[in-house]
Amino acid sequence: LTCNAAHFLLSTNDKTIKLWKISERDKRAEGYNLKDEDGRLRDPFRITALRVPILKPMDLMVEASPRRIFANAHTYHINSISVNSDHETYLSADDLRINLWHLEITDRSFNIVDIKPANMEELTEVITAAEFHPHQCNVLVYSSSKGTVGLCDMRSSALCDRHSKFFEEPEDPSSRSFFSEIISSISDVKFSHSGRYMMTRDYLSVKVWDLNMESRPVETHQVHEYLRSKLCSLYENDCIFDKFECCWNGSDSAVMTGSYNNFFRMFDRNTRRDVTLEASRESSKPRASLKPRKVCAGGKRKKDEISVDSLDFNKKILHTAWHPVDNVIAVAATNNLYIFQDKAN
Numbered sequence: 001l002t003c004n005a006a007h008f009l010l011s012t013n014d015k016t017i018k019l020w021k022i023s024e025r026d027k028r029a030e031g032y033n034l035k036d037e038d039g040r041l042r043d044p045f046r047i048t049a050l051r052v053p054i055l056k057p058m059d060l061m062v063e064a065s066p067r068r069i070f071a072n073a074h075t076y077h078i079n080s081i082s083v084n085s086d087h088e089t090y091l092s093a094d095d096l097r098i099n100l101w102h103l104e105i106t107d108r109s110f111n112i113v114d115i116k117p118a119n120m121e122e123l124t125e126v127i128t129a130a131e132f133h134p135h136q137c138n139v140l141v142y143s144s145s146k147g148t149v150g151l152c153d154m155r156s157s158a159l160c161d162r163h164s165k166f167f168e169e170p171e172d173p174s175s176r177s178f179f180s181e182i183i184s185s186i187s188d189v190k191f192s193h194s195g196r197y198m199m200t201r202d203y204l205s206v207k208v209w210d211l212n213m214e215s216r217p218v219e220t221h222q223v224h225e226y227l228r229s230k231l232c233s234l235y236e237n238d239c240i241f242d243k244f245e246c247c248w249n250g251s252d253s254a255v256m257t258g259s260y261n262n263f264f265r266m267f268d269r270n271t272r273r274d275v276t277l278e279a280s281r282e283s284s285k286p287r288a289s290l291k292p293r294k295v296c297a298g299g300k301r302k303k304d305e306i307s308v309d310s311l312d313f314n315k316k317i318l319h320t321a322w323h324p325v326d327n328v329i330a331v332a333a334t335n336n337l338y339i340f341q342d343k344a345n
């Protein structure tokens with residue numbers, strides 16, 4: 001959210017949402033009438049003349065201050081918050097419900113999606129992510145652990161218990177296995193900047209959907225197909241439940257998502273080319289170019305290739321972000337944040 005020179009940021013931790021104001025300061029006022037330079041109040045009887053405070057330059061300071069706290073509306077952990085294009089409302093989603101808030105009102109929200117069954121034993125799916133459309137303030141989507149995405153139009157009813165659109169790819173019976181349902185669970189859903197497409201991330205792939213076609217995605221990009229034969233061990237070490245996010249670049253012509261071994265993947269939608277890059281201190285010196293990496297899925301391992309068995313599954317890139325207009329990306333690798341930029345810049 002941007003307003004004047006300050007930025008506003010919504011954050012969530014567990015069940016509480018906070019609105020922060022982020023601002024920069026490079027000037028400081030001096031010469032107040034009622035207080036001295038240290039901020040102490042001056043004795044009013046000693047104030048005999050009126051001063052005009054002056055602004056003095058100082059070192060740039062970035063300040064974050066909490067402005068509002070929105071609490072007590074979620075029973076389960078919040079998985080998504082999304083600001084609406086009207087810049088007045090936002091949504092918050094947990095496993096079973098999505099609530100709509102006004103940014104100025106902290107003690108009340110409206111429930112717009114509720115998938116909680118009357119009997120919790122009949123629960124078969126949970127909400128995994130939700131987002132507002134970038135331009136149409138009445139439209140939102142939410143993804144589910146069953147690999148489907150529902151699109152709701154808030155104009156059609158106050159409680160969106162029936163989707164306006166439902167995106168689901170028919171399952172390929174030939175690749176059915178014990179893990180099919182787990183790996184089809186969607187961990188992230190993101191609208192393109194244009195609002196025409198949305199992208200979903202499941203365990204092994206990213207899919208691009210045209211909002212006008214619910215029956216199947218228009219593109220499927222394999223993120224780490226070589227892990228299909230490793231699902232059993234990834235189930236045993238719980239990695240199969242990892243929630244990878246995905247993002248679009250500024251012009252919607254490329255998408256990015258994370259993988260294991262501190263690898264992340266980029267897919268160029270026009271040329272159909274893809275690349276695997278690594279975010280690590282050892283392999284990326286400041287100002288040096290990143291070298292594409294290759295994973296060997298079996299057979300003879302070529303020089304420069306990494307075998308699937310030597311991948312480190314504790315090093316995972318779950319969060320990635322692309323600058324809205326520039327070719328600058330941010331990649332979070334466990335406790336390090338990497339910022340990479342196009343060499344041409």
Ligand SMILES: *[C@@H]1O[C@H](CO)[C@@H](O)[C@H](O)[C@H]1NC(C)=O
Nearest residue numbers: 249250251253254325326327
């Ligand atoms: C988006 O990706 C395309 C293809 O990789 C690239 O040519 C373009 O510069 C990128 N645009 C932005 C704004 O990042």
